[in-house]
Amino acid sequence: xxxxxxxxxxxxxxxxxxxxxxxxxxxxxxxxxxxxxxxxxxxxxxxxxxxxxxxxxxxxxxxxxxxxxxxxxxxxxxxxxxxxxxxxxxxxxxxxxxxxxxxxxxxxxxxxxxxxxxxxxxxxxxxxxxxxxxxxxxxxxxxxxxxxxxxxxxx
Amino acid sequence: xxxxxxxxxxxxxxxxxxxxxxxxxxxxxxxxxxxxxxxxxxxxxxxxxxxxxxxxxxxxxxxxxxxxxxxxxxxxxxxxxxxxxxxxxxxxxxxxxxxxxxxxxxxxxxxxxxxxxxxxxxxxxxxxxxxxxxxxxxxxxxxxxxxxxxxxxxx
DNA sequence: TGAAAGTCCGAGTCCATTACTCGGAATAAA
DNA sequence: TTTATTCCGAGTAATGGACTCGGACTTTCA
Numbered sequence: 001x002x003x004x005x006x007x008x009x010x011x012x013x014x015x016x017x018x019x020x021x022x023x024x025x026x027x028x029x030x031x032x033x034x035x036x037x038x039x040x041x042x043x044x045x046x047x048x049x050x051x052x053x054x055x056x057x058x059x060x061x062x063x064x065x066x067x068x069x070x071x072x073x074x075x076x077x078x079x080x081x082x083x084x085x086x087x088x089x090x091x092x093x094x095x096x097x098x099x100x101x102x103x104x105x106x107x108x109x110x111x112x113x114x115x116x117x118x119x120x121x122x123x124x125x126x127x128x129x130x131x132x133x134x135x136x137x138x139x140x141x142x143x144x145x146x147x148x149x150x151x152x153x154x155x
Numbered sequence: 156x157x158x159x160x161x162x163x164x165x166x167x168x169x170x171x172x173x174x175x176x177x178x179x180x181x182x183x184x185x186x187x188x189x190x191x192x193x194x195x196x197x198x199x200x201x202x203x204x205x206x207x208x209x210x211x212x213x214x215x216x217x218x219x220x221x222x223x224x225x226x227x228x229x230x231x232x233x234x235x236x237x238x239x240x241x242x243x244x245x246x247x248x249x250x251x252x253x254x255x256x257x258x259x260x261x262x263x264x265x266x267x268x269x270x271x272x273x274x275x276x277x278x279x280x281x282x283x284x285x286x287x288x289x290x291x292x293x294x295x296x297x298x299x300x301x302x303x304x305x306x307x308x309x310x
Numbered sequence: 311t312g313a314a315a316g317t318c319c320g321a322g323t324c325c326a327t328t329a330c331t332c333g334g335a336a337t338a339a340a
Numbered sequence: 341t342t343t344a345t346t347c348c349g350a351g352t353a354a355t356g357g358a359c360t361c362g363g364a365c366t367t368t369c370a
Contacts, residue, residue, distance in 0.1 A: 003158060006357065008268065015263050027316065041359055047318070060367025061315040076267065085356095108170050111292045112231065112282065113163065119278045123271060137266045161328065182345065196330055198347070204348095216344035217340030240327095 001120050007080040010038055010045045011132075014054070014079050018071050018129040025057075025064030045083055052082030071133065077124035156276050162235040164192055167198045169209070169234050172228050173284040180212075180219030200238055207237030226288065232279035 013144040016031050028046060046065055049055045052072060055065045067074065131137055171186050185202060187194040201220055204210045209229060210220045222229065285294055 003271075004357070008264070009358090011267070012262075012264050020265065025316095029316080038359060040361075043318070044359090050318095057317060058367090059315090059317050059365080060369095062368065063316050063366085067319090107167075108174065108287060109163070109167050111290070112166070112287055115292055116158075116275070116278060119274060120271070123274045127267065132263060132267055135263075135266070137270055159328080164329090180345095184345085193330060195332080196328095199330090202347075213338090214336075214344090214346045217339065218337085218345050220346090256347060 001077070001080065001117050001124070002084045002119070003080070004084060006045070007084050009035075009041070010049065010083040011076055011079050013037065013042060013045060014049065014074070014129060015132050017055070017065060018067055018074075019133040021067055021071075025062070025066050027064035030064075048083050049079070052078070054078060054082055067129070070130075072130035075125045076127045076129075076131045076132070077121055080124065120145045156232070156272050156279070158275070159239055161200075162239050164196070164198060165238040166231055166234050168192065168200060168228070169204065169284060170287050172210070172220060173222055173229075173307070174288040176222055176226075179292065180217065182219035185219075201261075203238050204226045204234070209233060209237055209256065210214070219233050222284070225285075227283045227285035230280045230282045231282045231284075231287070232276055235279065 012035050013031050017026055020026055020030070020034075028039055028042045031037070032042050046055060046057075050057055050065075054068055056066050056068045057063070082132050127137060167190050168186050171190050172181055175181055175185070175189075183194055186192070187197050201210060201212075205212055209223055211223045212218070236280045239290075246250050282292060
């Protein structure tokens with residue numbers, strides 16, 4: 001789970017789309033203007049989102065993009081995963097369950113990064129587009145841990 | 156809280172230092188060899204760690220670095236904060252409590268990133284160097300949330 | 311039927327950061 | 341006084357992120 005501004009742009013755009021969606025497709029030009037993101041860059045992002053099955057597209061005048069799923073069924077983690085490359089294999093391959101490059105002894109910090117990745121994924125998959133549109137975000141941190149609505153993705 | 160490979164290198168080095176520390180200073184050359192990080196790069200990282208008060212240095216032959224504090228008192232978040240630049244002010248200034256650039260309506264995703272930053276900091280400040288050295292890392296995720304030892308930094 | 315509004319696609323550019331290298335100075339132990 | 345180390349600043353190569361550009365394709369509507 002990589003965290004770049006690219007992923008943030010994608011989330012901003014998806015949130016904009018979700019919040020303004022009233023049944024008709026929404027054009028990238030609109031989103032570009034509202035969110036102050038360049039149109040061409042948005043095109044790239046939405047190409048990935050479409051391939052990831054998060055949005056549907058309609059071509060021609062009056063066309064644009066629509067959410068492909070119910071808003072409370074699209075999680076923030078889905079968006080970021082669709083847009084960002086899987087982490088690049090540096091010295092210590094984070095995402096992969098495999099051991100580290102130095103075979104001799106297992107990389108001491110490996111478990112740490114693994115677990116951090118889990119935590120991030122856990123949080124981001126507990127928040128849906130609907131949550132963000134309805135400003136139901138900040139509350140989660142304030143709840144007692146037990147009542148926190150963590151819908152963890154199986155996996 | 157930025158997450159770069161730079162911060163990961165710093166954590167790897169600090170963990171190496173902590174785990175091998177037996178009272179005598181440890182030279183960067185040793186760490187460089189064990190962790191396969193270039194010596195000069197380590198020098199840069201440790202310059203920051205020293206300025207951040209995380210390590211002490213001893214010059215001359217037999218010299219090197221020592222942890223400045225007890226191992227269970229140095230949290231992973233301290234290391235990353237010491238090494239990484241504060242997040243650069245892009246369109247939506249994450250760390251700052253201020254509003255977003257577009258004054259008209261508050262950036263919809265702002266709270267989300269804020270909260271994610273909290274979550275990351277929360278986790279990384281709940282893990283100490285001692286935890287990593289003694290492989291007490293993976294356990295935390297398995298605990299029920301209530302028993303999770305979250306020592307949140309005041310702030 | 312054709313112009314216009316939109317998506318689609320690939321290539322290329324610019325820039326900041328990362329991950330280094332290099333050279334040398336300061337310091338302290340042997 | 342040699343040598344092992346930290347310290348410091350400057351420079352550099354490579355990488356990836358954040359775009360731009362040009363043009364194709366698709367569909368609506370006048």
